[in-house]
Amino acid sequence: MDPDDHALGAPDPDGYSRETSGEDTAESSSGQTARPSPAMIRLRAVIAAAHFHGLELDVRDFAAEPGEASPSPATLARWLNDQGAVAKGMNIKWRYLIRMSNSPPIVLMFRDGSAAIMVNADAERGVVWLRDPLTGESQPPVPVDEMRLTQIWTGDILLIKRRKDQSEADAPINVGWLAKMVLREKKSLRDIAFASMTLSILQIFPPLIVMQVIDRVVNNRSMATLVSIVAIVLVLSFYEVLLSYGRRELTLVLTTRIDTRLSLHIFSRLLALPLEYFERQQAGNIIGRVMAIYKVRDFMTGRLMSTFLDMFTLVVILPFLFYLSSTLAWMTVAASGVIGLIIVVFMGPMARVFTKLIHAEMERNSVMYETVAGIRTIKTLALEPTRKQDWDVRTADVVRWKLAAGRMGNWPSTLTMPLEMFINRGIILVGAYLVLTNASNVGIGALVAFMMLGGRVAAPLTGLAKLLDDLNEVTTSLGEAGSVLNQPTETKALTTGMRPRIKGALSFIDVNFCYPGSTTKALNDVCFEIPAGTMLGLVGRSGSGKSTITRLLQGVSRSYTGYLKLDGVDLREINLTHLRRSFGVVLQDNFLFRGTIRENITAGRPGLTIDDVVRAARLAGAEEFIERMPAGYETWIEEGSTNISGGQRQRLAIARAVISDPKLMILDEATSALDPESEALVNANLERIGQGRTMVIVSHRLSSLVNCDQIMVMERGEVADIGPHEVLLERCAIYRTLWMQQNRHTSSRGAAKNSAAPLIAEED
Structure with a gap:
């Protein structure tokens, strides 16, 4: 058998791809399949435990960590959490495990890398009941005691349950969502709060010491008291430095964890948005809106965090100020309150x-993104002046509004400055007046202590007021980010639904579809049916609905009416990830990532070997040009695929599609960018590529569809006719017209030869 005819990365008989965890099975001497590898047994145990909670998982969705012979509990927990479960790995002792009698199935990790499922426990008898994940519920569980279990058990377990409430990954991104994310770091927040409270208490002592120095040491000239105070100051200073370092370290860890979790959630949410949304929006606009959330991140980990920490100082020191002088304390609070009132008044105009x-x-970022993305077109058409003009206009808008924002923000700063000056300078003058007139019991030492503490109280009060000012920009930024990230996602479709074994039989029954914002149907009562293994060609004029059919097959749009069935199962009931991984799709303009040719071909199945890559490249007709390259399959592809031709890029995309051995392939104008020689090579391989799989080929070049089993002619969203090439030439006027338009040069050349022959004969 030709090696090209082998199944590339085909699933094993149990439905799990071999490359997922290495060599999963081995043939015994009798020719029967041996037991799967320990890593695969561990994965099956996790899948079986998740199935108990109604979660259908696919082992092909699991991505192993580099260097792990068998997936660790932490790796499995991350995978399960991404798939819509709540999972936690932990290490426990036998005496705790034996008490989990009423728990759902628990995955126990074994030393050889495998696992078993614990379904029950009996503390009185001292046994737990384990089930082999390979047998499922067909065999009764086996009782195991402590001595036998501890010989093979690592002590690690994996707890799994279904997520019932709305998770962070699905909840709307707003202030409440961010607050929950911060409050998840309860331990760090508790430690920071304790350190801040202790530091606030320690900050009371220096002013008290100064007061004692002035009132007792200086006035009484007591050297012994001074020595004692110096010793106390040194001890307190040491603890203050130590606690300050610890609080900064804790704050750094907290902000880093929040930043990491925020970045992961944002990117996951962005990937979960449907393709239709990206097609309707400017890429630069989307990026700009999403990146606005990092202003919220900076606010949360910057001004908000510092103000939150300063509030502890306020809570501790403010009562002490009232103890020293209630008159001066009320003046400080009143001045800070007026500052807050001024800022609140300006919040509305500042927000606008x-x-x-x-x-x-x-808008300016969008111009920058489009310029960089389309720089080849800009250089080719000499559009630099036009793009520069657009950039100048957008920059002028930014400068105008930035100047307006600066001027608007200058007013509250100017109005609050006299109040801040009064807090920092005026209070001491008022205090001095009270001392001179004996209007209160404030002494010189108490006045100095009040001034030392008064600035620390005014700072958080003023900071709290200015915090409201920052809320304008933060609220606006959060709203812009939410306008993108709060769009309906495909998360549910990607993590739930059926995972049937795909064969490739298609049936459209009265399918109607209309694009958002359009009043014309893109598909109108489309009905056809093809068995598995059929090569179907789609032809028709531009806008007839050919690409719309391929979009519906890929699950890009699910808002159609009627029934679209794959192997008798409605497409909307199939897990979207499973569906797309079961397809091989080659578009008219394919995107290649920065990386090697091998990495691009194995992008969807990184576990495949170089032999699989070579077979896929051979099927796609890409092997000959790859081998001519200096580094072969390790040749680096630059961003935008600038170092390879369009035809080479297209053949690599075909290789990337066939390497996973899909049972259904979609080629949407896949050969349009190929030169005649490459197109002929790919078309010659299409029959070999199509063996054992269904193929849907969209092409304007009818010559490439001649060998298709069926050709469907589309006209204005409807099926005009369907049949083999010869039949359509006879009975379908639309197909015959398209064929004659594309092949009239052949007919005219043949007619010219027939008319020239008699003339030559006459001359003879």
Whole structure:
């Protein structure tokens, strides 16, 4: 048998791809399949435990960590959490395990890398009941005591349950969502709060010491008291430095964890958005809106965190200020309150100006993104002056609104400055007046102590007021990010649904579809049916609905009416990830990532070997040009695929599609960018590529569809006719017209030869 005819990365008989965890099975001497590898047994145990909670998982969705012979509990927990479960790995002792009698199935990790499922426990008898994940529920569980279990058990377990409430990954991104994310770090927040409270208490002592120095040491000239105070100051200073370092370290860890979790959630949410949304929006606009959330991140980990920590100082020191002088303390609080009132008054106008500024910045970012993405077209058409003019206009808008925001923010700063000056300078003058007139019991030492502490109280009060000012920009940024990230996602479709074994039989029954915002149907009562293994060609004029059919097959749009069935199962009931991984799709304009040719071909199945890559490249007709390259399959592809031709890029995309051995392939104008020689090579391989799989081929070049089993002619969203090439030439006027338009040069050349022959004969 030709090696090209082998199944590339085909699933094993149990439905798990071999490359997922290495050599999963081995043939015994009798020719029967031996037991799977320990890593695969561990994965099956996890899948079986998840199935108990109604979660259907696919082992092909699991991505192993580099260097792990068998997946660790932490790796499995991350995978399960991404798939819509709540999972936690932990290490426990036998005496705790034996008490889990009423728990759902628990996965126990074994020393050889495998696992078993614990379904029950009996503390009185001292046994736990284990089930082999390979047998499922067909065999009764086996009782195991402590001595036998501890010989093979690592002590690690994996707890799994179904997520019932709305998770962070699905909840709307707003202030509450961010607050929950911060509050998840309860331990760090508790430690920071304790350190801040202790530091606030320690900050009371220096002013008290100064007061004692002035009132007792200086006035009484007591050297012994001074020595004692110096010793106390040194001890307190040491603890203050130590606690300050610890709090900064804890704060750094907290902000880093929040930043990491925020980045992971944002990117996951962005990937979960449907393709239709990206097609309707500017890429630069989307990026600008999403990146606005990092302003919220900076606010949460910057001004908000520092103000939150300063509030502990306020809580501790403010009562002490009232103890020293209630008159001066009330003046400080009143001045800070007026500052807050001024800022609140300006919040509304500032919010409107900041909204305009953010929109202007996003428009400018869009121009930058389009310029970089389309730089080849700009250089080719000499569009630099036009793009520069667009950039100048957008920059002028940004500058205008930034100037307006600066001027608007200058007013509250100017109005609050006299109040801040009064807190920092005026209070001491008022205090001095009270001392001179004996209007209160404030002494010189108490006045100095009040001034030392008063600044520390005024700072958080003023910071709290200015915090409201920052809320304008933060609220606007959060709204812009939410306008993208709160769009309906495909998360449910990607993590739930059926996972049937795909064979490739297709049936459309009265399918109607209309694109959002359009009043014309892209598909109108489309009905056809093809068995598995059929090569179906789609032809028709532009806008007839050919690509729309391929979009529906890929699950890009699910808002159609009627029934679209794959192997008798409605497409909307199939898990979207499973569906797309079962397809091989080659588009008219394919994107290749920066990386080697081998990495691009194995992008969807990174566990495949170089032999699989070579077979896929051979099927796609790419082997000959790859081997001519200096580094072969390790040749680096630059961003935008600038170092390879369009035809070479297309053949690599075909190799990437066939390497996973899909049972259904979609080629949407896949050969349009190929030169005649490459197109002929790919078309010659299409029959070999199509063996054992269904193929849906969209092409304007009818000559490439002649060998298709069926050709469907589309006209204005409807099926005009369907049949083999010869039949359509006879009975379908649309197909015959398209064929004659593309092949009239052949007919005219043949007619010219027939008319020239008699003339030559006459001359003879």
